[in-house]
Amino acid sequence: MGQARKIPVKSAAEDGGLDASLREILGYTVKRTSNILQADAAAVLDPLGLRITTFSALVVICDHPDVTQSQIAAALNMERSNTVLIIDALEEAELIGRHRVPTDRRAYALRATLEGMKTRDAAVRALSDREEILLQDLSREERATLMALLGRIKPQP
Amino acid sequence: MGQARKIPVKSAAEDGGLDASLREILGYTVKRTSNILQADAAAVLDPLGLRITTFSALVVICDHPDVTQSQIAAALNMERSNTVLIIDALEEAELIGRHRVPTDRRAYALRATLEGMKTRDAAVRALSDREEILLQDLSREERATLMALLGRIKPQP
DNA sequence: AATAATAGTTATAAAGTATAGCTAATAATT
DNA sequence: AATTATTAGCTATACTTTATAACTATTATT
Numbered sequence: 001m002g003q004a005r006k007i008p009v010k011s012a013a014e015d016g017g018l019d020a021s022l023r024e025i026l027g028y029t030v031k032r033t034s035n036i037l038q039a040d041a042a043a044v045l046d047p048l049g050l051r052i053t054t055f056s057a058l059v060v061i062c063d064h065p066d067v068t069q070s071q072i073a074a075a076l077n078m079e080r081s082n083t084v085l086i087i088d089a090l091e092e093a094e095l096i097g098r099h100r101v102p103t104d105r106r107a108y109a110l111r112a113t114l115e116g117m118k119t120r121d122a123a124v125r126a127l128s129d130r131e132e133i134l135l136q137d138l139s140r141e142e143r144a145t146l147m148a149l150l151g152r153i154k155p156q157p
Numbered sequence: 158m159g160q161a162r163k164i165p166v167k168s169a170a171e172d173g174g175l176d177a178s179l180r181e182i183l184g185y186t187v188k189r190t191s192n193i194l195q196a197d198a199a200a201v202l203d204p205l206g207l208r209i210t211t212f213s214a215l216v217v218i219c220d221h222p223d224v225t226q227s228q229i230a231a232a233l234n235m236e237r238s239n240t241v242l243i244i245d246a247l248e249e250a251e252l253i254g255r256h257r258v259p260t261d262r263r264a265y266a267l268r269a270t271l272e273g274m275k276t277r278d279a280a281v282r283a284l285s286d287r288e289e290i291l292l293q294d295l296s297r298e299e300r301a302t303l304m305a306l307l308g309r310i311k312p313q314p
Numbered sequence: 315a316a317t318a319a320t321a322g323t324t325a326t327a328a329a330g331t332a333t334a335g336c337t338a339a340t341a342a343t344t
Numbered sequence: 345a346a347t348t349a350t351t352a353g354c355t356a357t358a359c360t361t362t363a364t365a366a367c368t369a370t371t372a373t374t
Contacts, residue, residue, distance in 0.1 A: 018217050018224065018232035025281075026288055026304065027194035028213065033307045034191035035234065035362085037184035040312070042329090053330070056185065060175050067175065070352060075175035077192065079332060084354055106339045106352040124182075131183055133313050142306055147183065149295065149303040150190045155197070156290050192331090199360090210361070227321060236363060241323060263321040263370045318373065328363075334356090341350065 030150075037134065044130045048123050049093060053078075053086050055123055058112065061096050062120045066109040068101075095119055187307075194291065201287045205280050206250060210235075212280055214243050215269065218253050219277045223266035225258075252276055 022028045038052065045055050053076075060072050069087055073080045087110065090096040095116035098108040112120065135143055179185045195209065202212050210233075217229050226240045233240075244267065247253045252273035255265040269277065292300055 018221055018228060019213070021220055022213055022216050023304075023308070025284055026292065026300070027191075027198045027284065029304055029307050030187065030191045030194055031209075032234065033310050034184075034187045036310060036312050037187055039362090041184045051329075052188075056176070056179055059179050063178055064175055068352075069354095071175060077189065078330085080351095080353070081333085081355080082331065087353095104340070104352080108353075124178075127182055127184065134310060135183065137309050138306065143183070145302065146306045147180075147186055149299055149306075150186050151180070152294050153190050153193060153291060155193050196331095208360075225321075235361090237320095237322070238324080238364085239362065244322095261321080261371070265322075316374085318371100320371070321369085322367105323369100324365100324367075326364085326366105328361105330359105330361080332357100332359080336355075337353090339350100339352080341348100343348070344346085 037131075040130060040134060041127055044126050045123060048119060048126065050119070050123055051089075053082075054089050055120075057083065057086050058090055058095055058116060058120050059124070061090070061110045062112045062117055065111045066099075066101075068107045068109065070107070072110070090116070194288075197287060197291060198284055201283050202280055205276060205283065207276070207280055208246075210239075210243050211246050212277075214240065215247055215252055215273060215277050216281070218247070218267045219269045219274055222268045223256075223258075225264045225266065227264070229267070247273070 019028070023032075041052055045051060050058065056076055057072055060075055061067055064071075069083045070080055072087075073083045076083075087096070087098070087108075091098060094113055096110055096112050099111055101107045101109045138146070176185070180189075198209055202208060207215065213233055214229055217232055218224055221228075226244055227237055229244075230237045230240045244253070244255070244265075248255060251270055253267050253269050256268055258264045258266045295303070
């Protein structure tokens with residue numbers, strides 16, 4: 001039996017295939033796809049000075065003026081503590097501003113600046129254009145189906 | 158057109174919903190789902206002494222005896238350098254062994270131990286049981302559709 | 315023989331995620 | 345009103361995943 005030939009493992013030549021049984025696990029397949037999309041999105045956002053997390057927070061702030069950091073954390077499923085540096089970065093870049101809330105001196109009301117709005121629009125457009133390429137093999141209907149199915153997976157106790 | 162309507166921040170009370178416009182971006186929705194599944198899978202694997210990366214490598218090794226680290230890296234879409242510590246961990250736990258390749262003294266032929274096989278089986282079963290719960294709202298057909306659609310998203314140049 | 319390419323390794327870093335504990339301010343309770 | 349509990353933001357820290365550069369030993373190519 002030995003290895004007379006140096007690569008009996010069919011897939012070495014074919015790049016993929018060794019993970020066949022992993023692909024039956026949804027978590028694996030979703031993560032694999034997520035990695036592809038994340039790497040791609042990061043590259044798209046980089047020239048705009050945004051990372052994925054700062055982009056996400058920026059969109060929420062643009063859509064919902066006067067939102068607080070805690071609300072952002074809840075919306076994006078992240079810890080409050082992790083929003084701090086993200087909001088810091090957006091403020092540093094002058095894409096958003098922290099404003100005081102008259103009725104609650106603990107909280108900040110976050111509002112996008114004009115440049116923040118413009119950056120958001122540019123980023124959304126760039127990502128959208130890029131996804132058009134990544135999803136070129138899927139029909140509109142298939143894309144909608146994919147999104148809908150993903151949306152139905154929720155954390156379980 | 159401006160923003161005549163100000164979007165009255167409906168969602169502050171409702172916990173979710175603030176990310177509505179992000180959810181239209183596939184990358185965001187996929188990542189969100191991925192995070193849910195990852196956190197869940199990590200909790201399932203933890204009692205077995207596995208992390209997600211070590212589990213993935215273990216499965217590939219069990220399925221393909223004498224696979225090399227480079228092949229694992231290619232299959233799992235990771236850098237060769239990052240396989241080292243993963244394989245180290247599996248070897249340390251005596252779930253796999255590094256064996257020399259007679260024809261190439263640079264490479265290691267990786268083989269699972271008996272305990273490695275057992276651990277793999279237990280992990281796959283535990284993950285499968287858990288996914289059954291997470292996917293209870295999706296029919297068999299819908300799950301198959303989801304997997305197939307995800308499989309059609311590939312990295313683009 | 316000289317050069318290039320490959321396998322594994324080391325070191326390091328960036329990014330995302332998570333936990334614990336802190337201060338200040340607000341809300342709830344007695 | 346005074347005490348207590350909760351909340352918002354923050355700091356520090358750490359772990360996991362992923363990424364890059366450079367190194368050694370070995371094999372392949374020219």
